[in-house]
Amino acid sequence: MGVVKVKDKEIVIPGQLLAEGMDFVPTGEAYREDDKIYSKRIGLVEINKRVIKVIPLSGSYSPKEGDTVIGVVTDVLVSGWRIDLGCAYDAVLPIKDAVNEFVKRGDDLTKYLDIGDVIFAKISRVTSQMLVDLTLKDKGLTRLVGGRIVKFPSVKVPRIIGKNASMITMLKKATGCKIYVGRNGYIWIDGKPNQELLLMKAIKMIDELAHTSGLTDRVKAFLEKETGQKLG
Amino acid sequence: MSFDKRIDGRGFLDLRPMEAKVGVIEKADGSAYFRMGDTVAYAAVYGPRELVPRFKQNPKTGILRCNYNMLPFSGVGERIRPGGNRRSKEISMVTEKALLPVVLLDHFPNSVVDVFIELPQTDAGSRCAGITAAALALADAGIPMKDLVSAVAVGKVDDKLLVDLRYEEEAFEGEVSDIPFAFIHNTGEISLLQMDGIIDDESLIKLVDLARDAAEKVYEVQKKALLEKFKKVGDGNERK
Amino acid sequence: MRGNDEVNHMLKYFENNLRYDGRGLKDFRDITYELGVVKTAEGSASVRFGGTHVIAGVKLSIDQPYPDTPNKGNLMVEVSLSPLASENYMPGPPDIDSVEFSRVVDRGLREAPALDFEKLCIKEGEAVWNVSVDIVVINDDGNLIDVSGFAAMLALLNARFPKVVDGKVDYHELTDEKLPIKHIVVPTTIFKIDKYFFVDPILEEFQLSEARLTLTRRDDGKICAIQKGGDYPLKKEDITEMLALSKEKFDELIKIIKEVSQ
Numbered sequence: 001m002g003v004v005k006v007k008d009k010e011i012v013i014p015g016q017l018l019a020e021g022m023d024f025v026p027t028g029e030a031y032r033e034d035d036k037i038y039s040k041r042i043g044l045v046e047i048n049k050r051v052i053k054v055i056p057l058s059g060s061y062s063p064k065e066g067d068t069v070i071g072v073v074t075d076v077l078v079s080g081w082r083i084d085l086g087c088a089y090d091a092v093l094p095i096k097d098a099v100n101e102f103v104k105r106g107d108d109l110t111k112y113l114d115i116g117d118v119i120f121a122k123i124s125r126v127t128s129q130m131l132v133d134l135t136l137k138d139k140g141l142t143r144l145v146g147g148r149i150v151k152f153p154s155v156k157v158p159r160i161i162g163k164n165a166s167m168i169t170m171l172k173k174a175t176g177c178k179i180y181v182g183r184n185g186y187i188w189i190d191g192k193p194n195q196e197l198l199l200m201k202a203i204k205m206i207d208e209l210a211h212t213s214g215l216t217d218r219v220k221a222f223l224e225k226e227t228g229q230k231l232g
Numbered sequence: 233m234s235f236d237k238r239i240d241g242r243g244f245l246d247l248r249p250m251e252a253k254v255g256v257i258e259k260a261d262g263s264a265y266f267r268m269g270d271t272v273a274y275a276a277v278y279g280p281r282e283l284v285p286r287f288k289q290n291p292k293t294g295i296l297r298c299n300y301n302m303l304p305f306s307g308v309g310e311r312i313r314p315g316g317n318r319r320s321k322e323i324s325m326v327t328e329k330a331l332l333p334v335v336l337l338d339h340f341p342n343s344v345v346d347v348f349i350e351l352p353q354t355d356a357g358s359r360c361a362g363i364t365a366a367a368l369a370l371a372d373a374g375i376p377m378k379d380l381v382s383a384v385a386v387g388k389v390d391d392k393l394l395v396d397l398r399y400e401e402e403a404f405e406g407e408v409s410d411i412p413f414a415f416i417h418n419t420g421e422i423s424l425l426q427m428d429g430i431i432d433d434e435s436l437i438k439l440v441d442l443a444r445d446a447a448e449k450v451y452e453v454q455k456k457a458l459l460e461k462f463k464k465v466g467d468g469n470e471r472k
Numbered sequence: 473m474r475g476n477d478e479v480n481h482m483l484k485y486f487e488n489n490l491r492y493d494g495r496g497l498k499d500f501r502d503i504t505y506e507l508g509v510v511k512t513a514e515g516s517a518s519v520r521f522g523g524t525h526v527i528a529g530v531k532l533s534i535d536q537p538y539p540d541t542p543n544k545g546n547l548m549v550e551v552s553l554s555p556l557a558s559e560n561y562m563p564g565p566p567d568i569d570s571v572e573f574s575r576v577v578d579r580g581l582r583e584a585p586a587l588d589f590e591k592l593c594i595k596e597g598e599a600v601w602n603v604s605v606d607i608v609v610i611n612d613d614g615n616l617i618d619v620s621g622f623a624a625m626l627a628l629l630n631a632r633f634p635k636v637v638d639g640k641v642d643y644h645e646l647t648d649e650k651l652p653i654k655h656i657v658v659p660t661t662i663f664k665i666d667k668y669f670f671v672d673p674i675l676e677e678f679q680l681s682e683a684r685l686t687l688t689r690r691d692d693g694k695i696c697a698i699q700k701g702g703d704y705p706l707k708k709e710d711i712t713e714m715l716a717l718s719k720e721k722f723d724e725l726i727k728i729i730k731e732v733s734q
């Protein structure tokens with residue numbers, strides 16, 4: 001029978017001792033060394049029976065297959081486009097995963113996507129060498145026109161989306177902005193300046209309070225106060 | 233002339249007052265400010281990010297790159313010409329070695345984590361302040377780390393064993409040693425050890441323990457700084 | 473490249489006299505400063521305009537004068553873009569941007585002149601005071617020239633001569649004697665995108681700006697340095713409008729500095 005050294009929902013730092021004992025299972029940013037479990041990053045610890053999980057509160061995005069991300073075209077290649085995801089690894093969008101018609105070799109690809117264009121895409125593949133492939137061929141994926149990108153900590157993206165998309169639905173309703181959220185921490189927003197300014201305040205609030213509970217209610221109260229709207 | 237008292241009235245084993253804060257440079261991925269007496273260090277972390285030139289990339293592991301620099305107005309005497317020198321190059325290297333054992337580089341292959349350390353004001357113990365600030369900045373950036381590293385200098389001045397020497401103590405006219413240490417918190421392993429001066433083996437062995445105790449005090453300050461950011465819960469209630 | 477989405481989006485705000493941080497086009501961000509923050513400097517100032525943070529430090533030394541100015545002290549000004557401040561700055565020799573910023577801030581202080589250089593003379597032809605001002609950018613969120621110039625002036629006002637013993641400087645002791653300040657000098661840079669003029673850009677605005685005009689003024693309102701930057705040209709009417717806006721903003725900034733010099 002082991003000993004847990006921290007409380008559920010406590011904030012822990014790298015190297016902090018979380019538990020002692022072989023029957024605990026470390027997940028997320030928790031790791032085991034001999035019979036002790038430590039944290040690898042600053043994060044929120046979640047204790048669920050024998051599972052000790054650390055949810056990180058900062059850190060770079062690590063591309064994963066299946067993630068929907070927002071990226072910016074930085075280069076036009078022979079066979080597609082290079083896309084910046086705001087992390088250590090660039091991604092490539094191959095022509096076949098972006099365009100439905102037949103594209104001849106040597107055709108000017110900029111008529112489809114040019115440098116500076118923003119896309120909402122899905123990661124189709126990540127190799128062991130961290131080469132990332134994207135696709136636009138799936139439901140909801142598209143080029144995003146107008147609007148602008150706001151950078152947000154990728155580890156806190158789940159809080160912007162909320163359980164069953166509750167947070168993002170509320171943000172859209174209250175501010176009237178179009179919002180697309182990339183798992184890589186790029187958020188694309190488009191609305192009238194006043195609407196966007198309100199949305200930015202809410203986003204800042206979520207960033208600062210991501211580690212707390214009752215966040216959705218707090219943001220709801222803030223938005224109701226600012227807009228005079230009743231949000232369900 | 234013998235050494236009996238410290239100029240600032242500290243006990244021989246007392247550290248100077250310390251101050252630490254993270255998230256002080258918002259453009260950086262992680263950052264920290266650390267002060268030890270009159271020695272002040274800023275550290276900023278950028279990364280993991282793409283490593284160029286490409287041929288330097290390692291598919292199995294990321295790399296850590298540290299750069300230590302003293303600002304032109306940070307020295308006790310004349311202006312320091314910018315551009316670094318051999319001393320700052322060496323300190324950059326030992327700083328990197330001091331942090332390497334705890335940074336989990338295999339978590340970010342083909343990329344680099346850059347750590348920049350700049351000191352606007354120094355009064356001895358500058359490489360230790362830099363390493364301590366760097367460890368904080370790495371944690372603030374969310375770089376995966378096994379543990380924190382804490383650094384402090386100890387030494388022997390005349391016949392007294394001292395912790396956290398300041399400039400006047402290093403400059404004592406007589407037998408002096410200035411020994412910077414860095415420790416990994418959980419294991420007590422030493423990742424930085426150098427010396428300027430003269431020391432006997434027996435004293436050095438005693439100093440290792442004194443340094444370890446002192447480094448743990450530095451650790452407490454680091455831990456507090458990292459948790460400080462999450463204290464406010466937005467409605468005026470403080471988390472415990 | 474397609475028509476610029478980023479600029480068009482920003483212009484929607486500008487049309488309404490709004491910016492991404494909620495300010496008006498002519499508003500400065502919160503300006504805060506702290507003097508004497510660096511004990512090893514003979515004068516210093518830490519300044520923030522919103523997120524942009526710089527630290528300016530003054531170092532004094534005694535040297536031989538230049539042969540063509542045997543009765544004058546010297547001034548050297550350098551703005552350095554520390555790698556702390558941005559993902560784009562690397563350790564190494566100054567890049568062209570920091571050279572430009574250094575020279576623009578230098579010109580304003582030198583031409584006004586901010587210091588009475590003859591009063592920096594100790595013994596004609598033999599010994600004069602050298603004043604070095606180093607401005608280090610700690611966090612780059614735009615408007616570096618204005619913030620650097622502001623910080624440099626505060627650091628000069630904060631500076632005190634060190635004690636001199638037998639012709640040598642004793643850096644351990646500062647006297648109460650201030651530097652011989654002749655004029656207070658402050659740069660204000662006006663930026664332009666499309667037909668809109670604005671001040672104190674955040675980094676995004678700086679990167680999208682088409683042209684900028686720095687006007688450094690001294691306490692009597694006269695201009696002592698000018699620098700046009702940016703890829704796009706300015707029309708004559710632009711200059712008139714930018715001059716007027718710069719005077720307005722200069723009045724705001726010099727008020728803050730005058731509080732310090734009391």
